[in-house]
Amino acid sequence: MDNLLVSTSSQRISVPVIALTFYAVASGYLMSLIPLMLSHYQLETSLASWLASVFYAGLLIGAMFVDPVVNRLGHRNAFIAFLMVLLISIVTLPLFAHSTVWLVSRFIAGIAVAGVFVVVESWLLHGDEAGRAKRLGIYMAALYGGSAIGQLGISYLGINGAVPFLTISALLLLASVVLIFGKSTQPLSQQATSLSLRQITKLNHAAIMGCIVSGLTLGAIYGLMPVELNNRGLDHSNMGALLALVILGGMAVQPSVPWLSKYLGRTLLMALFCLVGSAAAILPFLNASLTILAISLFVLGMATFALYPIAINLGCDKLDASYIVSATQVMLFSYSVGSVLGPVIADWFFESGQGLLGYLFVIQMATCLYMLLSSIKTKRQWVAGE
Template sequence: MENILAPAAKARISTPVIALALYAVASGYLMSLIPLMLPYYGLDSSLASWLASVFYVGLLLGAIIIEPIVSRLGHKHTLGLCLAVFAITSLVMPILTHSSVWLVARLVAGFSVAGIFVVVESWLLQGSPSIRAKRLGLYMAALYGGSAIGQLGISYVDVGGYVPFLIIGVLVCSSITVVLFGRCEQPQSESIAHLTAKQILKLSHAAIIGSIVSGLVIGAIYGMMPLELADQGIENSDIGSLMALIILGGMLVQPVVPWMSKYLGRTLLMAFFCLLGTLAVSLVMFDDDMRLMASGLFLLGMAAFALYPIAINLSCDNLEAKYIVSATQVMLFSYSIGSVLGPVIADHYMSQEHSLLGYLFSILLATCLYMLAASLKFKNHVVAGE
């Protein structure tokens, strides 16, 4: 999503994709592990929301600052450096079990993850729009598929002790090895045009809101859902599987989104997925049956992870090619703001009857109504223009 696109032809993309997949397994495992391990290390469960938020603060800062590092070191070495930093911040947590240390570690981890995303995305966003779309689908499949596999670690490994962190360390080190020794052709940096403040204000408001809501929902799911499921009396072995179902839904919906875009406007499509998410949350909220819960969480994953790619495409409509990367930067910034606020706002719902599920229901329903209104307004505007 940054400004380091590459025009190289027939560039090898297997190296960054494999490295991303290995990182995603480790990161997905760690994301669900953190809220569950707090009591084991004598830390208050309320710290979970702050750990999630501070991670996304790091992601926000990294998205803004990482570009000069990539320009100076190149894609390959920057990716290796960011993966190494992520590994260090993960391994320090069981050694120094203080809330302040964990908060700093997750902040730095967020910064490093921004670098990972910037490098891999700019590596893959090459060539014609059709090639970019296919590579973006491959990128999301690797990211969400790896994250889904990572959730299963909770089912097969105890949440306490050093073993989970050793597994995470091995996975990230394997990713670094792939980057440093895998055959790859790094993209060459090239300058692109940046959107002015006036141009940014002219971007689709629905796209910006869609990105923010995506962050509000996904940030809360990653940061708080394991704790929500544990509070409902679900065993750790089942929590990992349910979290994997959420992310699996997000992975499987990716090829469906471009197909549906042919028949529905993007704003209306976001309304559809918000409605789907609302119905999915209702399944989980009002029925204790495990099969219905699993189905609801799967559908929730489809809804939550569909919003961001739709918002990016909407923001790039009618833009010159030289502005596309700058527009995606705005979307990443918007997503990061939502990701920072999501866990904190959701934490206030945890003491209420429906806790996190009530928060997700409220956010998705309100967004659905907004997108429907925005879609009708746009349709009326087009008709009036004709």
């Protein structure tokens, strides 16, 4: 750990990673808080899926337009600006308990979060290609670790009153303070160049599909997992721990992703994780015990949260550094498309009685088959070229 802290690479990325961690704790708490607090503000519980979808719609729109903001302000200032917009959108929620206001606020929050992701991911993807997987691993560990801690806020801080919003606001302000006063290098804004439509179509298709599926699964998990657990009759004390297990699973798998990529290849690795995820999703249907549910959610977190870093690393493979911000936008846009559709499609599974886990099983099994076929196709093209 000491060597990690003193290395040049770690010093360069420590400020955005620490700021991201504070953001992740706040975001993890908020994402699980919103579906559970609707009744407290006399709002329909059916609004939960729409709030999740409109948030990811904002993420999608933001992914299309944040590139000029990053280029104009620079990574550090853009990060601070997006955090402040997010903070304003969150403070609005308890002040105006109306469905329209909440939908607009979550849409704006989605745009701000898109900016946060593009800034941090492009910041960490710059530099030597050999270290990208490790830097992305640190990024994902900070994101998921922070989110896991945030989930525990439901158990320890509750879902009612002003305390949740004050806590979330304080964490976002702390993230901004780290960015303002922390010392760190950042990519030069003039280095960024936009990809043309033709270049975008030539990006790795499996990488884009991996981002879409990551959105389909994670968008539904973030938006509807509290509803799924609530439907299973779990109280809030158990719910916070179970939600944290999903995130901890995603965090636990990150160190192994760079190592596994060397031996299996990224496309085949995504197929493997989807197969594991589909198996985890079916377990609670076979055994309804709380222990099996806990194991299932941990493994499901490992499988679903592994997809995005693998996909984005594959999409940026061998790209010139000047295209990194633009490529990150494309990957985030793909993720956002899935995130918008995920909660709405998952809602159909709730209506049919299969719930969120049934939805995740179908999505991940279908993706496993796609990635296997894509891996075979890539292997044949490589052999033919050889």
